[in-house]
Amino acid sequence: MKNNMDVELINIQKKFGPNIVVDNFNLQIEQGECVSFLGPSGCGKTTTLNMIAGFLEPDQGDLIIKGKRMNGVPSNKRDLGMVFQTYSLFPHMTIFENVAYGLKLRKVSKEDILKRVSKVLELVKLPNVADRYPKQLSGGQRQRIAIARALVTEPTLLLLDEPLSNLDAKLREELRDEMKRLQQEIGVTTIFVTHDQEEALYLSNRIVVLDHGKVEQIGKPWDIYNRPASEFVHTFIGKSNRMTGIVAQVQKQGLSLKSDAGFSLTAMHRDQVFTEGEQVSIYVRPEKINLCIQEQEAIGTNVVKGVVKLTSFLGAYTECEVEIGHVSVTVRIQSAQQQLSHGQTVFLEWKPEDVFVFPGKGNTR
Known part of the structure; x- marks a missing residue:
């Protein structure tokens, strides 16, 4: 010792x-x-x-x-x-x-x-x-x-x-x-x-x-x-958005994913091994998502169009519930940034390194 x-x-x-x-x-x-x-x-x-x-x-x-x-x-x-x-x-x-x-x-x-x-x-x-x-x-x-x-x-x-x-x-x-x-x-x-x-x-x-x-x-x-x-x-640690999907393609630079909500996104490798077609759970933390009003402002790798369904003012930040297809995603933004309204169209973007991928239900690892 x-x-x-x-x-x-x-x-x-x-x-x-x-x-x-x-x-x-x-x-x-x-x-x-x-x-x-x-x-x-x-x-x-x-x-x-x-x-x-x-x-x-x-x-x-x-x-x-x-x-x-x-x-x-x-x-x-x-x-x-x-x-x-x-x-x-x-x-x-x-x-x-x-x-x-x-x-x-x-x-x-x-x-x-x-x-x-x-x-x-x-x-x-x-x-x-x-x-x-x-x-x-x-x-x-x-x-x-x-x-x-x-x-x-x-x-x-x-x-x-x-x-x-x-x-x-x-x-x-x-x-x-x-x-x-x-x-x-x-x-x-x-x-x-x-x-x-x-x-x-x-x-x-x-x-x-x-x-x-x-x-x-x-x-x-x-x-x-x-x-x-x-x-x-x-x-268990922190808050996160969970989505489900499959691995569309495994590449050297990362994973190409197809969510069950119908949109595609990419994620970085994290010392994990996945196969094409494998069911996975996909996570993105609310504070890692950038919310844009105009589509041209969203210039990241993963860009998805959504509709604001709910906003909750929490002092220093505001939590927004954005509907993407049949999936609701929580986004956390600084309260002073912008005022959003119900039904407003927005664009969400997040970096591949901020996407966490784990084997989906039914997969044993």
Whole structure:
């Protein structure tokens, strides 16, 4: 194992009865990294986090933290900090007592406790709440205190189990910013469990995408979004338009496709092998489509005529639903660009490199 690796999971497997909920999980996490486990409910992300935390034991494989095998080691011997969905603060204790609790268990001196609690409350930007009780704080403040309590013991590893899920949208955004600042400032190795793709993209150095207990892809946020390893990853991360069709021709420069809606388009090769006549699923993200009012403005490789059916103003951008034959395509444009009306004829264009092609239903790869 490399010296700069804080965590290593080797062929980890976990079963609940006959069901395999985590299957052959392999991962290395470098010191100071923030890695997110991302996937739908039931994909195995929280189960994996609980194995790292010591709340569950893997049925197979090795779990290594700081070069030491942790299989069978109790949770309180793993030098971890953990923040849950619920704040889990003691209501009868002051904020100071809540944050200091882990230090008291470790028999840290009163002088050091005072210094460390004061320091971490400054860090989470709540230096003046030490004498208050949890019920006197807002939801966002309580979650910051939960993070402070996890950080005050200076853990080797910080585990976050959907800590923002119980907050409203504005608070989530604010606390997400704070968490990123804290992680960069402190540099503690962090594992973040979430089903919110935006949080994962925003906070992570790398993302592990899981589905039905299996790792679909591990990569940097940019790669997960722009170079998905599977159709599941592409559809789970971000929004995308799906069309069906066949491969009309396979050429060196790319694929010529014929959509079931009746129009042709081209796509670049992505280390995939397709055969002519093969049924495929075709994806283009809304923000990758250029909408033009005049046909002569559409000068790209893939140009299709359509009719505006619906527009939705969303502040900085507007989403337009454009009908192409019997297919509806969502296009995202800057709101300041142009005003569109129902029934208006428009022209859509997108680049071959922005088209993702996967084997269609019935094809097994």
